[in-house]
Amino acid sequence: MNFHVCTLFPEMIKQGCNTSILGRAMEKGLITIGTTDIRDFSTNKHMKVDDYPYGGGAGMVMQAEPVYACVEHVKKQLGGNARVLYMTPQGRTFSQDMAQELAKEENLIFLCGHYEGIDERVLEEVVTDYVSIGDYVLTGGELPAMVMIDAIARLVPDVLHNDVSADIETFYDNLLEYPQYSRPAVWHDKEVPAVLLSGHHKNIEAWRYEQSLERTKRWRPDLYEKHMEAHPPVIKKKRKKKKNNSENK
Numbered sequence: 001m002n003f004h005v006c007t008l009f010p011e012m013i014k015q016g017c018n019t020s021i022l023g024r025a026m027e028k029g030l031i032t033i034g035t036t037d038i039r040d041f042s043t044n045k046h047m048k049v050d051d052y053p054y055g056g057g058a059g060m061v062m063q064a065e066p067v068y069a070c071v072e073h074v075k076k077q078l079g080g081n082a083r084v085l086y087m088t089p090q091g092r093t094f095s096q097d098m099a100q101e102l103a104k105e106e107n108l109i110f111l112c113g114h115y116e117g118i119d120e121r122v123l124e125e126v127v128t129d130y131v132s133i134g135d136y137v138l139t140g141g142e143l144p145a146m147v148m149i150d151a152i153a154r155l156v157p158d159v160l161h162n163d164v165s166a167d168i169e170t171f172y173d174n175l176l177e178y179p180q181y182s183r184p185a186v187w188h189d190k191e192v193p194a195v196l197l198s199g200h201h202k203n204i205e206a207w208r209y210e211q212s213l214e215r216t217k218r219w220r221p222d223l224y225e226k227h228m229e230a231h232p233p234v235i236k237k238k239r240k241k242k243k244n245n246s247e248n249k
């Protein structure tokens with residue numbers, strides 16, 4: 001899968017993405033993360049890409065032409081109709097479901113704004129998805145793009161060592177993840193729950209599910225409700241005693 005970021009700060013993306021799991025995934029050729037500097041498409045002799053907003057107001061606005069030329073250049077490079085995601089607090093809130101949907105794409109282009117935003121006219125022409133990573137305002141779209149790349153890339157097959165771990169973790173089926181423990185079995189007088197040392201896989205699975213349910217109910221009642229809607233508890237009806245046939249005679 002190929003991620004491509006149009007940004008004024010390519011170094012930020014390169015440095016943020018080339019370590020740990022993403023770095024290894026790139027080395028293995030499972031993903032690519034490319035960057036293109038919007039400033040390279042400036043038509044101004046001082047390489048400026050921003051100007052004052054029409055109508056006045058604080059800050060500067062990124063101009064339409066360099067952004068347009070940059071995105072079109074990347075689209076051509078990728079050779080196809082890649083989705084163009086614009087990072088903005090006004091967008092749809094990013095979620096695990098959205099990550100799963102986007103992980104099916106072959107190419108994704110992230111457009112990162114800075115200052116007071118980007119000229120609306122170019123957004124209308126190039127953007128396919130407006131995405132926010134939460135209800136707070138950051139100084140630019142680079143951190144949101146990195147957050148999204150991280151969440152999407154780990155869903156690409158073989159990026160995670162253990163391919164079941166993406167299935168059993170937080171938000172799978174609207175449940176938070178159960179608690180995890182590792183050696184030593186006793187630490188600061190706290191013992192690892194005995195069931196985890198039992199080797200009884202069915203009991204361990206049941207305990208973990210209980211823990212997930214409990215945590216979700218306590219910390220994310222909104223998710224708990226969704227989970228319970230999809231998995232209503234099975235209520236076992238008491239069987240009625242068969243009537244004695246002789247009574248009907």
Ligand code: ADE
Pocket residue numbers: 087088089131132133134135136137138139140141144
């Ligand atoms: N740019 C600035 N703030 C943002 C946010 N919360 N999400 C996405 N892009 C942004």
